Amino acid sequence: MATSLSESAPRGIAPNGPIAQRQILIQQPVSVHAAPIAQIPAESPSESSRIVAVDQEETSLTGPSRVVVSSRGVTVANLVEGYDSLLLDLDGVVYLGSKAVDHAVESINLAQRQGVKIGYVTNNASRRPEAIAQQLQGFGLSALPNDVVGSARAAVKMLATRIPAGSKVLVVGGEGLIFEVREAGFTVVDSASELPVAVIQGFSPEVGWRQLAEASYAIQRGAIWIATNQDWTIPREDGIAPGNGTLVSAVHTAVGILPDFAGKPFRPIFESAIEQLGVKKPLMIGDRIDTDIKGGVGFGIDTACVMTGIATRKELLAAKPDERPTYILGDLKELFQDYPKPKITRSGVKFGREEVQLIGTKVLLVSGDPRSLNALRAACQVIWNSPIPIYGLDVEAALYE
């Protein structure tokens, strides 16, 4: 029986285009990757001597950074040592609601002490960087406002490349967005009758019909339209609520065109992060494959999906080529461990003790613990490299349940 992995496939949005745009923002489950992808390389002496299984060792967060030499003489550094900076998503990575994620605070602080630059990259446009930094300080992090890279500032930077300073901008959103628009020297207006040349839209719990209607009128009169982010939903204490993408969709229904987006997974927020933090080799760490990981992959940087938030094993196994992380981590303390190296076997992939094989259309764990991270890593490699698309594969349920 084929799996129903596609049920949990990430949501997508089609690229901006003139055709059938009314349907574009309607949330649809997308089918998992159907494109042909590379085959698993056959085991060969050259391949197996290049890919080395490294013995795992327990590391201490308080210990000095460590470089080990594997039995075959390959030097392997702690994962974090390969990067000059960490770009961290917030919810599901640093905190969950009002609680810090296990091992997040001490790991981030340790990385910082080792000279790794920390950036907090958030699609949240409703709060100012000062407020976010203050919240992070409350968890025991030494975050400063300039460490926060938000979609509001990224969106305003986009605006600044398109319209002259002083221009009238209609803001749909909260205090954070209004602040950034004013800081950039634009004049904030709240009515289409004031003839704004641009509309900028971000999430705020206060956004209502009147603001959405004014935005629609302004866009129909020719104003350019930029949105901070397209997150469809927003997690709240009481449940899942509509996010900015859903509110953008309401305007889209009225005007028939789409805005340009600044936040993850789009490039502007990553460009903003690189510029603001002054870094060259960042690792993007997130818990959503359709924003954090897709954004990092699209921007051409390494990514780590951390399993402390929203991403499920099922989603990872079914990830489309542009949503596949470089690393899968259980939590942030693994930044200070060696990431296990995959070993290509005759019919599959081995991570540590865990080996997953592709036999016909069956994806099976042949050794180790199916619930381990290494089993997930191995299964991902097998499925991602399979010539058969995910919906044609019969994946052992224990690997994703």
Ligand SMILES: [Mg+2]
């Ligand atoms: Mg998140």
